[in-house]
Amino acid sequence: MFAEVLTATPAVDVDPTVSTTLVGYSNLALYSAMAVFTIAMLLFAAHLAALGPERVERSAAGSRGSTRRRSRELVGAGAPTDGPSQDAVRAGEGDDDGMVAAEPSPRARKSAGTALTVTYLGTALVVASVVLRGVAVMRPPWGNMFEFAVAGAAAVAVVYSALAKRNKWEWLGLFVVGPVLLTLGLALFAFYTEAAELVPALRSVWLVIHVTVAILAIGVMTIGFSLGIVYLAKKRREEKGMGKGSFLETLPSAARLERTAYGWNMVGFILWTFTLIAGAIWAQKAWSTYWSWDPKEVWTFVIWVIYAAYMHARATAGWEPRKATWIALAGYVCVLLNFTVVNLYASGLHSYSGLK
Incomplete structure (x- = not known):
């Protein structure tokens, strides 16, 4: 299966309008993207593991320290300590659930940065696969289930890659890269179709x-x-x-x-x-x-x-x-x-x- 898909050698006559060489490169880029996304998924999982307990403890400590500082300020200003202001302090400020955010640990930051870099590489590879497939057949590369699935996975990866760093969505990476990887696997091993004219x-x-x-x-x-x-x-x-x-x-x-x-x-x-x-x-x-x-x-x-x-x-x-x-x-x-x-x-x- 691997050799047939990689070299794009069909069991029937090859469409003379299709570049089998470019199709082979497209499939190679797709397999490479799957390997890279697998690494990214593991790195995002490691990021969540590193993000958990240590950051929670630091958040709790930071919240208690902030509450004590705020209470001292209220007392110093002559404000009552048992009114609504103190209740607001107990609930926390700045977020909807009352938690005070804390910076992730160095280990979590490192794993997040590496995971995003690997995701960018995987995204570039799957986009290259789509482009090469399109050039090989000289048409939009989404004329069947295989091509549509790969193009859809590429769209998800591009959207996430474009917004992850700006929005600090490293914690979402596992929940995005996982479905992308699953889609690419189904495309290659269940939906693969030889390149041909529409x-x-x-x-x-x-x-x-x-x-x-x-x-x-x-x-x-x-x-x-x-x-x-x-x-x-x-x-x-x-x-x-x-x-x-x-x-x-x-x-x-x-x-x-x-x-x-x-x-x-x-x-x-x-x-x-x-x-x-x-x-x-x-x-x-x-x-x-x-x-x-x-x-x-x-x-x-x-x-x-x-x-x-x-x-x-x-x-x-x-x-x-x-x-x-x-x-x-x-x-x-x-x-x-x-x-x-x-x-x-x-x-x-x-x-x-x-x-x-």
Whole structure:
């Protein structure tokens, strides 16, 4: 399997318009990216392990010291020590959950920096794989399940790499690199398709517009999904009480994580809305109808409805953010089902997986 994929030697006649040499380099870059992302995932795991107990203890110590200093200032200023001001001091300042942030340990900072550097390398390799595949076939490299999966993984990696350092999202790396690595593995070992020309129905400018936006939407939704998972874990930890020994105590508050996840899911929903509209326009040009109740069309609409329900629930008074987050997670599960189960087992006008 490895040799066949790496050298791009098909069992049938080779398409003369495809550069098998470039396809081989593309596959080599993809295998290299998987190896690099595996190292990055282990480094992010090491970062979380180093981040946990030591930083929590330092946070608690810093919080107690800050509280004592603030209390002395209040007493010195003649303020009562048993009023609301002192209650606010006990609760902490500057964060939604009352915790005072502390700098990570040198070991945690080192592992985070190394993990991000390795992630940048893995991202460059998977992007190179996509570009080489596109040049090899002289078309947008997302004409089948394999190419779409690789392009989607590349989109997630690029988005995370662009924002991780600025937002100090090293703690999120494990929850992003893990799914990226899993996607690349499925693409290579379950969805791999020999490079070839597009089927006639896909030879349209709308392939670039519709599928590109869909890839971006799924990439953004993946970040929102990862943040939602972390939010639920953090929320549960807060309700149980802030104990020591877990990296969760060092993360932003649950409220802040939920707002960030909501923002990313909102962007993903907007992009998915455009995907749905662009797909209808393309369908009219290709099949003379905007809507044909094709399985892919139906599931694309189902995903849109679920994310719309999430947005509505999130904006409705009386709905707990945690319940709304579960709706968003259900929407992302439907995205995965739409890409895998529907593509592989549902016959229709969108049967372009390359595996049938």
